[in-house]
Each structure stands twice: as C-alpha cells, then as structure tokens.
Amino acid sequence: MVFKFILLGIFVKIVTGFDDTITHIPIITSITKTRKGKIAFTAGMFLAIILAIIIAMFFSTLLKSVPFYKEIFAGLLFGLAIAIFFDILVHKPRAKAEHEIMKYKKKIPTERIARLLFVGFIASFATVLDDIITYSPLFTHGFLYDIFAIIGILAAALLELLLVLYFSEKLTKFKHKEKIASVGLVILGILILTGII
Template identity: 55%
Template sequence: MSLKYLILGFFVKIITGFDDTITHIPVLASVTRTRIGKIAFSIGILLAIIMAIIVSAFFAAFIRSFVYYRYISAALLFILAAAIHFDILVHKERTKAENFVVGCKKFHIRCIKLIGIGFIASIATVLDDIIAYSPLFLDTLIRPYAIIGILAATILEIMAVIYFAEKISKIKYKDEIASIGIITLGILILIGII
C-alpha cells in the first residue's frame, strides 16, 4: 500500500511538473551556465515544491471538511486540466517568471540570488500543482509516502533540467500529456481508486 502511494506521488509530480520543467529550461539557460549556478537555481525549485506541498496539505484539510470532497477534488483537477490544455493559467505565469529572471540577469548573480530566482520562477509555475497534490493529502496515512514520491520526482525533474535541457524542450504535445495525466488522476479520484 505504501509503495502504491509513493508511486502515485511520483506520477502526479511527473505529470504536473512536465510543463514546469519545460519552462525552467530556458530560464535556467538565460541566468547561469555554471554547474554551481544550476545547482543553486535547482535548490530554489526544490524549496518552491516543498512550499507547494505544505500549502497542498492545508488545502486538502480544507477540502476534506466537505461531505463530497472526492467530487470537489475531481472537479478541481478537471478544471486544472482544461486550464493547462487551453493555456489559460500557465502561460501568463510563465511570462511573468521569465521576464523577472531576464531582468535579474543584469546583476552579478551569486548562489543566494540564484536560489531566490529559482524559487520565484518555480512559484509562478507550481501554483497549479497545488491543486493536483491536494488529493494525495486527503488521508493522513498516505501523506508521507506521497511526499516522498513528489520529492523523488522533483529531484528527477531537476536532473532533467540540468542535464537534458535541449532534448526536453523539443518534446511535442507536452501540455496535452500533462492534461491527460491530470484528467486520469481526476477520474481515479472520482471513482474512488485513489
């Protein structure tokens, strides 16, 4: 059972973070070229994900207070999938994040600044993930395993950003893949599997 929720947390993060990973690649490339700079930027991404996990846990507790919380969770995921598919939510936030990072490039960038830039760039793209993480935290027994899965996927995505920047950006239909994954998660929640 614990392995199931660890894998589920991993799957949800990979699906919801796919478009975020694609967004972080050009931002990272425009800010730094050194390995230390990339690691500092990645620490900022990790901090933003940890913050999103915390907010998701509180959001899940709020949703859990309603009688039909599974339907509410599924509906929120379907709305999120539509927003990603039609680029309603993510595109505007990406533009703000990229503009901020490009403006910060003019300054002498150190590790602390890169951590902050990575955090701010990630906050803009991780806001939609909060909704997708929340159903994983509806049951307190599975919460630690889901968190481990999310963090494991985050580390994998950070490695992908650092090492495979050029190859990942060439993948077609990334928004559609993310939307289908979120719809699948919503259906699994709706029918009670998750």
C-alpha cells in the same frame, strides 16, 4: 498500499511538473553560467516544490471537512486539465513571471549562489501554484500515506531537476507536454471519483 502512494506521488509530479521543468530551461541557461549556479537555481526550484506540498496539505485539510470533497477535488482537476489544454490562466501568468525574472539576468553574478537560489525559488513557485491543486487529493488518507506521497513527489522532482541539469537541450525539443499534462489530470480526476485515490 504504501507503494501505491509513492507511485501516485511520482505520477502526479511528473504529469503536472514536467511542463514547468521544461519552461525553466531557458531561464536557467540565460541566468546561470556555471554548474554551481545551475545547482543553486535548481535547489531554489526544489524548495518551491516543498512549499507547494505544505500548502497542498493545508488545502486538503480544509477541503476534507467539506461534504463531497472528492467530487470537488475531481472537478478542480478537470477544470485545471481544461485550463492547461486550452492555455487558460496557466501559462500567461507563468510567462509574465519568467519575463520579470529575465530582466535581472545580467544583474546576477554567478558567484552569488544565495541570489540564484532565491531566483530559482521565485521562478518555480510562480509555476507550481497550479500543482498545489493536483497534490492536494493525495493528502486525504492519513499522515502515514501523506509521507509516502511526499516521498514520491520529491523523488520525481529530483529526477526532473537532474534531467534539467544534464539534458536540458534534449528536453526543450519535447512536444505535446500540455496535452500529456491534461490527460494525466483527467486520469487523476477519474481515479478520485472511482475511489482508487
């Protein structure tokens, strides 16, 4: 049972976060000039993911008190899958946030690690807002299982960030990431409706 929640955390993070991670690669390469700067930027991204997990836990606590909360979670996931597949309300705000961040690329010296950490946090938080909906169903089974779901999410997040640091050029060529995310969300919604999650 414990291993199941770790795997679910990994699955949810990879399905919903992979397209976000690839989206950040042009920002990272244009804003950061050194490995230390890239690490600071990705550390900011990691902090944003932690904040998204905290918000998702709070959101799931609120929804758990509502009758038919599993159906509501599944409906939100199906809606998000449609929004991602047809590019409704998800990528346009993300593109706007990226455009705003890119304005400051010449104003951030590479030695300003704290500033790069902050910019990484802001850039990532703008893109993980939709992930909050997908994390939330994992936090409806009790504190112990929540911890293991968090371990899975953070393990997948670290893997994605390491891929960005070391394989960013290859990742940008990856196609159909939105379709994969949409299918993953539909699978997650079905798992909730059938009681597996």
